[in-house]
Amino acid sequence: QVQLVESGGGVVQPGRSLRLSCAASGFTFGSYGMHWVRQAPGKGLEWVAVIWYDGSQKYYGDSVKGRFTISRDNSKNMLYLQMNSLRAEDTAVYYCARDTGWDQLLAYWGQGTLVSVSS
């Protein structure tokens, strides 16, 4: 069965960096687009970034463009999110999610990892 497990969250000071990881299993990782979606405490969902199945294309939400970088290693079944210049407003649970097709985006989700940006 599809399994996505995020890791790498924690408490970090403003301006510092953090890298999140998402370990995928139960499917052919290199065949699917992958996303990061975040949710601030008590708030709604915000799309962060997407990477094509082969890494050829990447897109970002405006609030993270230029600071965050999505990447993947298909040989290791791993998705990453490098987060630089972190701000208090980046505090959220970060989820990785997998597409099934263009019409079934965000079809499978991990449990999430909490990032808290605070001095």
Place this chain on the structure above:
Amino acid sequence: DVVLTQTPLSSPVTLGQPASISCRSSQSLVHSDGNTYLSWLQQRPGQPPRLLIYKISNRFSGVPDRFSGSGAGTDFTLKISRVEAEDVGVYYCMQATHFPPLTFGGGTKVEIK
């Protein structure tokens, strides 16, 4: 970016009764390929979101048939025919027609009266 507005913000429902959630888009969600990429997600308390409905009215794998989606253009509706206790949570509409970015509605909380 496309703005999705959901109503109501909260929907108290009696068990076994229907519930309905509206999602209105700031622009038409009909894609140039003729499809409408409007989805609904459910987030139970303490859980990650879960895809329920895609392309307006198609139930994702394993989703009970008491969930149905309808609509066209800029106005969409999620209906639960008979609310069960496990349906408590927050429901989000999401559009992918005008991607990037993916955008979500603000969420509607379904709770039991």
